[in-house]
Amino acid sequence: MILVHTPNPKEVAAYLDLFQAAMPEESFASLDQADLGQVRHLIAWGLPDGLIARLPRLRAVFALGAGVDKLLSRPDLPADLPLYRLLDSGxxxxxxxxxxxxxxxxxxxxxxxxxxxxxxxxxxxxxxxxxxxxxxxxxxxxxxxxxxxxxxxxxxxxxxxxxxxxxxxxxxxxxxxxxxxxxxxxxxxxxxxxxxxxxxxxxxxxxxxxxxxxxxxxxxxxxxxxxxxxxxxxxxxxxxxxxxxxxxxxxxxxxxxxxxxxxxxxxxTPHIAAITLRQQAVEQIAANLRKLAAGQEADGLVMRSQGY
CATH class of the missing domain: 3.40.50.720 (NAD(P)-binding Rossmann-like Domain)
Structure with missing residues (x-):
């Protein structure tokens, strides 16, 4: 199961539809629908406190943005958990x-x-x-x-x-x-x-x-x-x-x-210089999920020592 989360429920719903259409072979769910014990991958922008500790089978996190400083500043993000950022997506x-x-x-x-x-x-x-x-x-x-x-x-x-x-x-x-x-x-x-x-x-x-x-x-x-x-x-x-x-x-x-x-x-301007475009983000993350499933290296792996 793949968990998709942002603070905006309408945005989550839109992402769920796009991800499910892009990868019908996978199961995507929102936080209120997911069986947290079965979640293998997390696609997110903004995380509730304590969420990661409730995901015992989590293998990787995919950020819905190019900047990951807020994710990296979280004390509950395990140092060995792979984190991937968007490289462009429009x-x-x-x-x-x-x-x-x-x-x-x-x-x-x-x-x-x-x-x-x-x-x-x-x-x-x-x-x-x-x-x-x-x-x-x-x-x-x-x-x-x-x-x-x-x-x-x-x-x-x-x-x-x-x-x-x-x-x-x-x-x-x-x-x-x-x-x-x-x-x-x-x-x-x-x-x-x-x-x-x-x-x-x-x-x-x-x-x-x-x-x-x-x-x-x-x-x-x-x-x-x-x-x-x-x-x-x-x-x-x-x-x-x-x-x-x-x-x-x-x-x-x-x-x-x-x-x-x-x-x-x-x-x-109110932080609008470059906004994540949903379709492009979904295509990039879906491609990475398929690479990981095939045992290949995914794009956008964050180097913790560099901060990006």
């Missing part, structure tokens, strides 16, 4: 669109025009071409690499940073502490798509953000705990960072009354 295309939107808006000065509109000002600014804009991508996994390739094809000067060297056509790849500093210093737009790990938490602190060029832009669509929000506010207020597009926050939802809400140089 998220790379969405993330690329989100970053493209921000980069194009910066190139065409749309953030400045919005502030001019609020002040009742009519003032044309000199145009810039894509080749005039240096874009840095923090994180060159499946999603970050897709965004970097697309932006390079659009004509932007694209660099990317990752823990280990990557080789992407027409994208300058940087790694390590020295590479991170170089990326920051040469990014007119910095787009972050890193996961939350012990190594990335607090990565974008005030010192590192200050390395960005004057009048630059920050896009954070990775995780909220990567960024020092107070440091960002200070740099926005003194004009060193011209604007920011933020999809993720240290606390979500962003608390009512937080100064980021009303800041004239900040665009806020």
């Amino acid at each position: 998220m790379a295309a969405q993330m690329t669109e989100y970053i493209r939107y921000g980069v194009l808006g910066y190139q065409r000065n749309m953030d400045i025009y919005r502030r001019q509109q609020a002040a009742g000002q009519w003032r044309m600014l000199a145009p810039r071409l894509p080749g005039d804009i240096r874009v840095g991508i923090l994180g060159l996994g499946e999603i970050g690499s897709a965004a970097a390739k697309a932006l390079s094809k659009d004509g932007y000067q694209v660099s990317g940073w990752s823990r280990s060297p990557k080789h992407i056509h027409h994208v300058r790849s940087l790694h390590g502490d020295a590479g991170l500093e170089k990326l920051l210093e040469n990014s007119d737009v910095l787009a972050c798509v890193l996961p939350s790990t012990p190594q990335t938490q607090g990565l974008l602190n005030g010192e590192r953000l200050s390395l960005m060029p004057p009048s630059s832009m920050l896009i954070n669509a990775g995780r909220g705990d990567l960024l020092d929000q107070d440091a960002l506010l200070a740099l926005l207020n003194n004009g060193h960072i011209r604007c920011a597009q933020l999809d993720v926050f240290a606390q979500e939802p962003l608390p009512h009354g937080h100064p980021l809400w009303q800041h004239p140089s900040v665009a806020i």
